[in-house]
Amino acid sequence: xxxxxxxxxxxxxxxxxVVEEMQPYFGKTFGNPSSVHSFGLESKEALxxxxxxxxxxxxxxxxEEIIFTSGGTESNNLAVLGVAYRNRNRGNHIITSTAxxxxxxxxAKHLQKLGFQVTYVPVDRYGVVDVGKLGEAxxxxxxxxxxxxxxxxxxxxxxxxxxxxxxxxxxxxxHADAVAANGKIPIDVVEDQVDLLxxxxxxxxxxxGVGALYVRKGVRIExxxxxGGQERGLRSGTENIPNIVGMGKAAEIAGQEMxxxxxxxxxxxxxxxxxxxxxxxxxxxxxHPTRRLPNNVHLRFSYIEGExxxxxLDMEGIAASTGSACTSKTLEPSHVLKAIGLAHEEAHGSxxxxxxxxxxEEDVDYAVQVIPGVVERLRRxxxxxxxxxxxx
Amino acid sequence: xxxxxxxxxxxxxxxxxVVEEMQPYFGKTFGNPSSVHSFGLESKEALxxxxxxxxxxxxxxxxEEIIFTSGGTESNNLAVLGVAYRNRNRGNHIITSTAxxxxxxxxAKHLQKLGFQVTYVPVDRYGVVDVGKLGEAxxxxxxxxxxxxxxxxxxxxxxxxxxxxxxxxxxxxxHADAVAANGKIPIDVVEDQVDLLxxxxxxxxxxxGVGALYVRKGVRIExxxxxGGQERGLRSGTENIPNIVGMGKAAEIAGQEMxxxxxxxxxxxxxxxxxxxxxxxxxxxxxHPTRRLPNNVHLRFSYIEGExxxxxLDMEGIAASTGSACTSKTLEPSHVLKAIGLAHEEAHGSxxxxxxxxxxEEDVDYAVQVIPGVVERLRRxxxxxxxxxxxx
Numbered sequence: 001x002x003x004x005x006x007x008x009x010x011x012x013x014x015x016x017x018v019v020e021e022m023q024p025y026f027g028k029t030f031g032n033p034s035s036v037h038s039f040g041l042e043s044k045e046a047l048x049x050x051x052x053x054x055x056x057x058x059x060x061x062x063x064e065e066i067i068f069t070s071g072g073t074e075s076n077n078l079a080v081l082g083v084a085y086r087n088r089n090r091g092n093h094i095i096t097s098t099a100x101x102x103x104x105x106x107x108a109k110h111l112q113k114l115g116f117q118v119t120y121v122p123v124d125r126y127g128v129v130d131v132g133k134l135g136e137a138x139x140x141x142x143x144x145x146x147x148x149x150x151x152x153x154x155x156x157x158x159x160x161x162x163x164x165x166x167x168x169x170x171x172x173x174x175h176a177d178a179v180a181a182n183g184k185i186p187i188d189v190v191e192d193q194v195d196l197l198x199x200x201x202x203x204x205x206x207x208x209g210v211g212a213l214y215v216r217k218g219v220r221i222e223x224x225x226x227x228g229g230q231e232r233g234l235r236s237g238t239e240n241i242p243n244i245v246g247m248g249k250a251a252e253i254a255g256q257e258m259x260x261x262x263x264x265x266x267x268x269x270x271x272x273x274x275x276x277x278x279x280x281x282x283x284x285x286x287x288h289p290t291r292r293l294p295n296n297v298h299l300r301f302s303y304i305e306g307e308x309x310x311x312x313l314d315m316e317g318i319a320a321s322t323g324s325a326c327t328s329k330t331l332e333p334s335h336v337l338k339a340i341g342l343a344h345e346e347a348h349g350s351x352x353x354x355x356x357x358x359x360x361e362e363d364v365d366y367a368v369q370v371i372p373g374v375v376e377r378l379r380r381x382x383x384x385x386x387x388x389x390x391x392x
Numbered sequence: 393x394x395x396x397x398x399x400x401x402x403x404x405x406x407x408x409x410v411v412e413e414m415q416p417y418f419g420k421t422f423g424n425p426s427s428v429h430s431f432g433l434e435s436k437e438a439l440x441x442x443x444x445x446x447x448x449x450x451x452x453x454x455x456e457e458i459i460f461t462s463g464g465t466e467s468n469n470l471a472v473l474g475v476a477y478r479n480r481n482r483g484n485h486i487i488t489s490t491a492x493x494x495x496x497x498x499x500a501k502h503l504q505k506l507g508f509q510v511t512y513v514p515v516d517r518y519g520v521v522d523v524g525k526l527g528e529a530x531x532x533x534x535x536x537x538x539x540x541x542x543x544x545x546x547x548x549x550x551x552x553x554x555x556x557x558x559x560x561x562x563x564x565x566x567h568a569d570a571v572a573a574n575g576k577i578p579i580d581v582v583e584d585q586v587d588l589l590x591x592x593x594x595x596x597x598x599x600x601g602v603g604a605l606y607v608r609k610g611v612r613i614e615x616x617x618x619x620g621g622q623e624r625g626l627r628s629g630t631e632n633i634p635n636i637v638g639m640g641k642a643a644e645i646a647g648q649e650m651x652x653x654x655x656x657x658x659x660x661x662x663x664x665x666x667x668x669x670x671x672x673x674x675x676x677x678x679x680h681p682t683r684r685l686p687n688n689v690h691l692r693f694s695y696i697e698g699e700x701x702x703x704x705l706d707m708e709g710i711a712a713s714t715g716s717a718c719t720s721k722t723l724e725p726s727h728v729l730k731a732i733g734l735a736h737e738e739a740h741g742s743x744x745x746x747x748x749x750x751x752x753e754e755d756v757d758y759a760v761q762v763i764p765g766v767v768e769r770l771r772r773x774x775x776x777x778x779x780x781x782x783x784x
Contacts, residue, residue, distance in 0.1 A: 003430070003431075007423075007427060007429065010424040010427045010432070011422055011423055011424035011431075012422065013418065013419040013420075013422040014422070016419060019415075019418045019419065026405065026406040027411065028405075030403055031402070031403055035399060035713060036702055036703070037705075037706040037711040037712070038395070039397060040711075070462035070629065071462075071629045071630060072629070072630075073618075073619040073620065073628050074462070074617055076619070077617045102620050102621075103618060103619030103620065103629075106618040106619055202630070207632075207634065207635075208630060208634065208635070209602065209632025209634075209635050225469045226465075226469060226495060228465065228495065229494075229498075236465050236495060237462065237464070237466055238403065238463060238464075238465070239600070240463070240599075240600040242406075242599065242601075243599075310429060311428070314429040318429075319430065319431045319432075320429070
């Protein structure tokens, strides 16, 4: 059976060039970078090369500002908890939005339990953060603004530079969760005036189980994992060299290919969106029409349920999602879709298709060929479809 | 140049059988196990097979009791912080020993800052925990005993079963850090009456960046990383399937080969210890002579410094250590060696040689051939060597 993977946001294959780069570090160059012998030194060099490559991708001033973690979720945890615990003496107020990744939403809830105040700034119908309200929310107790660089679910890119300026002017740390954005769109942490930035390797077609947190020089955070004091004391635990090397290589490739790949993907994306919206009556695009990740297609169909759509598409060989895989365990519609003002039943009829490095034109053609039929079949079975729907 | 690696405790190569098992999960079977399509289901199956394999290695009753983490240090953090935060209402007293891994030592310090009371039970001159004092230390505020299953530095195996019985009888959770022990000696969490047990994959010749925490059914802990609620809510973040699969395979191999490999390694270990002690005057064994990990050789030489020994050995192609690689950044002698009663200068003259799956007789022969000469050369240069030392 034909298998078309359109769920890159949930998980990506590792680029074969990355897998190849990793191989020597499993069995040949396997030393502990903290060891003071030649095996250790070789690993230490590999570690620092990877750190430089990741720093370069986001234009960090110094490689030392990169802290390797076990992935995007841990990076978000280290940023938010790390700032909160370390700067509690300066204030207990944190600002985020109503449309963040579940790790940020759950971290905010956790901090509220510990006595922190959290303001959830609203987003507009495209998912763009209300920058005016954000500015108004800052008080002299505010220590952190944490927002996604781009929304991983509906693909909307935030006005990061504008937010960075406000945060810097008001003396508040700004953490950007760039897990969905990294490798997809150019990021410049200096120009953006970002203080902390979360990165994930797998979103760069690097291995899973590794990520990074950019921590601007001078930004004070506390570790969340204690031990041997690796990663400048901010992330203890023996460094996962093969995966770190893989992330470094993935960052290098992403930096080189982002321009052409972004054009290619946004072309495919726009063709997919346009074809479906044209062919399927009462279908809509979620997220911003132009300020949008090049690989994100988030659609909405009246009268049907996303879960049923996924199962039907899976039977046709198409792997898709209704939103974040991280929240797929609950049948509740995504909080992001609620945040952009969708009613419960509108949110339920959503379908997320995310493209990636190995998505080709034929995949898009196949999706365009299959999806309208699946939607029609489900609508014919749905009690929600109005009787006169088919008569127009 | 000949290169002999005798620092397996710091880092191990990944078994080629494990590397092979991991390969399909980088590019072919790469789905997110939370995804509800065929790509996701394949990964979910791989995840659960690995969980069963790890459970089997430590004879856990149910695979569900295994929580995958990013490594041994994170497992220790999740155990200690997780129990402390979740059971604070029952008490704020924790017991550990004076000779634990640096992650446990630093976690204990961190908890003290947060208002917890910590009792550090002493160890004897072999590093064995004083079980009598341990029992006496338990109060009605005690919520956790955290001890290494075997000491990763001096190799001493603790009377775990005895401690497990005391803990269970007194209604206190017992966490055993089995990072150094796992795969080296048989572990049975049910017979041992352990409530939480830390495991690391690399110590099983599996990949780095993955570990596990056994959490006995009914034991209540809080997560330390928040997000999508993976791993029964105890460890958020997309599962690192290739590495988890690798850890599963490594656990399976360790279970099959531990018996014969343990015999082989302890033979090499004893030959190495005996030869050096015979050849080098004023050389001593640290740690227990018999209740000892099969791969651990921890020696002590009067009048010289460990760091100088490491550099000299490195020049001869031998990779060794003075103690835990995790603490090698400081020049302070190890707290473990202080805990067993060594004076500052005795501790400084220590050398840790750890053997592993690819250590062969010739490696031991080479070490036996090289080490006495290195020790003699350094002693001739050392101002600490008494003038009459050479005259006997």
